[in-house]
Amino acid sequence: MHTIWKGAISFGLVHVPIKMFAATEDKDIAMRYIHRACGTPLSYVRKCQHCEAEIAWEDITKGYEYEPGRFVLFEKEELDSLSETSREIKILDFVHLTDIDPIYFQKTYYLSPGDTGSGAYQLLLEAMRQTGKIGIAKVSIRSKSSLAAIRVMEGCIVMETIFYPDEIRPVQQVPNLPDNIQASEKELTMAKLLIEQLSTPFEPDKYKDDYREQVQELIAKKVAGEEIKEAPEPQKTNVLDLMAALQASLEAVRTSVPPVTDPARPSSSEAAAGAAKTNETAQGDPGQEAAVTPKRRRSSKVKETV
Structure with a gap:
């Protein structure tokens, strides 16, 4: 099991280090919403209706709507400063389990001894077992303060979070409740007899989630029968295609063989060397410069003739 909380149980001056584990798990079969036409799973986006834009988490805060369309906003630090940061499950009272109606119970957690304090853990467990009492405590989990019932279950201390009284409607x-309708004595006797016939010790293992089993069977049949809708591959945007093409072109240039030069045409290195040699000759022999000049004049005459 994964430890989800560490702290201690305190009652009086006794301090019991503990670790907390989730005692239950949700086994509902998770399904996603699919676009029937193409089989693509739908995604949920945080979109502002006014700005018509998707909003990043860092641009989101919490607010309370105290009037229609009017909100007071809260920063995370403001709310965190109000929450209790104590790592203590403080037992306030001890009561009988039968004093608590099941409507109050929320979620169950197993509590194990911490790295130290096994003796104190066993002391609390045995004292509650022999007295038949459970503890009513306050605890803060995930910045939420809750009431809790601390009890013993099969040699383990268990914590049940419970609703506050003002959270119970x-x-x-409740509408349409019957008002002082008297059942006939004969009908009441038959109903009580039926209850007696159906009465049995509670055996949780004999109760199964028939709906979940039927859904699992239906999933297996659809998979075996290849009644499968595959989501299409996501389309690449033009930006990604262009980047891929540029990258491929760059790699091709890097790994390509140097092009073969034309024997009748000087290579770039040869042309550069020839140009340098011509420049040196022109600078050392003034006559060479004079020989070159008439060519430029003749070319100008040709242009004029044309």
């Missing part, structure tokens, strides 16, 4: 808000 009154039964009186």
Whole structure:
């Protein structure tokens, strides 16, 4: 199991280091929304309706709508400063488990001894087991303060987070409840007899999630029958295609063999050497410069004739 929280249980002056583990797991079969036409999974984007743009996480804050369309905003630091940072499960009272209606229970966690304090852990476990009492405590997990019930289950201390009383809706808000309808004695006797016949010790292993099993069977049949919708490959944008083409061209230039030169035509190195030699000759012999000049004049005359 993965440790999700570390802290300590305290009752009176006793301090019990503990580690917390999730006692339950969600086994619902996860399904995604798919575009029926092409089979592509749909994604959820954080889009501003006003700006018509997708918003990055760093540009998002929290706000409370106190009137329609009017919000007060909160920075993360403001909310963190209000949360309890104590790593303590502080037991406030001890009560009987039967005093708590199941509607209060939320989620169950296993608590194991910390790296030290196994003796104190065993002391609390055995004291609660022999007295038949459970502890009512306050704990802060993920910046949320919760009530909790600390009890014993099969040699392990278990913590059940429970709702605060104002989080439980009154039964009186339920509509269409029967009002003082008296059942006949005969019908009541038969109903009680039926309950007695169906009464049995609680054996959780005999209860199964029939719907989940049926969905798993249907998935297996569809896969075996190749009733599969494959999502198309994502299309590359022009920018990516251009970058790929430029990169491929660059690699081709780097690895290509030097081109073969034409024997009848001087290479670039030969042409450069010839040009340098001609320049030296022209600078050393003034007559050579005079021989070159008439050619330029004749070419100008040709242009004039044309």
